[in-house]
Amino acid sequence: MNDSTRPARTAFDLSLQSIEQRYRGAPSPAVDGVSLDIGAGELVALLGPSGCGKTTLLRIIAGFVEQTSGQVLVGGRAIDDLPPNRREVGVVFQNYALFPHMSTLDNVAYGLACRGEPRARQLAKAREMLELVRMGHLSDRLPRQLSGGQQQRVALARALAVDPRILLLDEPFAALDKGLRLDMQIEVKRIQRLAGITCIMVTHDQEEALSMADRVAVINQGRLEQFDVPNQIYDHPATLFVNQFVGTSNALIGQITRLDGEGRAQALVDGTLSCAVRVAGGHHQVGDSATICIRPEHLRLADDGEGLRGTIELSLPLGPQIVHEIRLPGGADLKVVEARGEGARFRTPGSAVTLQLTAGAIVNAFAATKAAEPAAA
Ligand SMILES: Nc1ncnc2c1ncn2[C@@H]1O[C@H](COP(=O)(O)OP(=O)(O)OP(=O)(O)O)[C@@H](O)[C@H]1O
Ligand SMILES: [Mg+2]
Structure with a gap:
């Protein structure tokens, strides 16, 4: 220049x-x-x-x-x-x-x-x-x-x-x-x-x-x-809209089980997975239902152990990643993205899997409103 x-x-x-x-x-x-x-x-x-x-x-x-x-x-x-x-x-x-x-x-x-x-x-x-x-x-x-x-x-x-x-x-x-x-x-x-x-x-x-x-x-x-x-x-999206509009996110129904008053909380997701969540806005109380958002890259598949149970719908190759579409027993569909070469593998449609959070996964909880509830699959 x-x-x-x-x-x-x-x-x-x-x-x-x-x-x-x-x-x-x-x-x-x-x-x-x-x-x-x-x-x-x-x-x-x-x-x-x-x-x-x-x-x-x-x-x-x-x-x-x-x-x-x-x-x-x-x-x-x-x-x-x-x-x-x-x-x-x-x-x-x-x-x-x-x-x-x-x-x-x-x-x-x-x-x-x-x-x-x-x-x-x-x-x-x-x-x-x-x-x-x-x-x-x-x-x-x-x-x-x-x-x-x-x-x-x-x-x-x-x-x-x-x-x-x-x-x-x-x-x-x-x-x-x-x-x-x-x-x-x-x-x-x-x-x-x-x-x-x-x-x-x-x-x-x-x-x-x-x-x-x-x-x-x-x-x-x-x-x-x-x-x-x-x-x-x-x-750290401030609202459910931002969470859904930016990037891909799985929205699940959960319940707040513990709150520390500083934006950190514990939630029970889909009735089975207990995890640390970050709550946006100050509208939560213990016992409230919430919309829980987990990005596909913050979930991983396991064959057993604790976690959400689901069934593989599809496993697709997407460049350096494998994208899995998984159905939960309640009917909700989730996406999981795994990096290839880290033990990720294709799964046969219909096979049972357990979904766990990755280490360091970020889970956001938003006050559940009628309009914000994830569409039932
Ligand atoms: N001159 C106008 N008179 C009346 N309504 C208008 C006028 N210009 C825009 N609007 C309305 O205002 C709203 C915002 O329009 P705007 O063009 O700012 O949206 P945008 O975010 O730029 O959308 P896009 O991504 O489609 O370009 C829309 O509902 C649009 O119909
Ligand atoms: Mg415009």
Whole structure:
């Protein structure tokens, strides 16, 4: 990297304060009281199912939608009264939205042209940004002469060219196939680090969120369910929704048998397996029924001993792992993932097995509500 591609800039923090958005005629708010404090230079992923309000939140930050209530602060200053072009927020939309009749170079220079920068300065900056995204050699091409990944880089260069304080990416990799997607994920992370820019990336791909982001904000029906580092989201989900939405999880019915008041408890799972659980929220009492979540990699199969009894439905090879589908006597289906080469083997459908927790297994318990109860198989 040479000095011309190293932007000398300060990163800005971004604070969302009780943002609410009610679209006219909608029965419920699209964004429902979301507060987030994002550090300068941080990359945050907004993760949630379709329609949960992710794009709406980005549009509010960029100034394309005026929120019903709440404030957006950049570097400690409210930007709510500024029009989009004065917010210094760069946006890359899902479809990249490049101008079809303009060359790559002109697309990237566009924002600077709008600002009335001298032509020589526009071109110099646009070239610098194209180098940053490794597209300098294709600066004369039209968008239709570029691949999806290349268009994506141009859109990113265009968003960065105006030196935004905040970079917003809405599903930036949705149109890319798997291999290119991984390349671009690494690339965007590299550029974001290099530019030292505060970034929010929208995705509904949990793996993408967990691998790329410094912190992940999980949103459900307009509400923030959890905002934390990827490991905490995965291992210590704050709600049953987060546990079910991120990664794969087996949900079982259990009962709390002991509580220590500090989030640790003992539960009896499916009437037979007693184990240490972590309780989220403070809504449990001894004797309460709970939804117990165990990830497939935290279970292992044994031929005898203590544990849940079940019957093999299927054993499938999945690359370096074996995935077993197991039915419990009550009818619930569970998944168990074992690493190959650690004594794991294929099992014949119909054979009886015992399920045990692995050493260090993390088991989360959530207050059982009607809606949260696992579907009976
Ligand atoms: N301009 C609008 N007018 C009315 N309702 C809208 C408008 N834009 C979005 N909505 C509604 O607000 C909710 C949130 O939409 P939004 O586009 O923010 O979701 P999203 O999380 O980005 O979903 P996706 O993952 O499908 O892109 C949805 O119920 C949607 O139908
Ligand atoms: Mg969206």
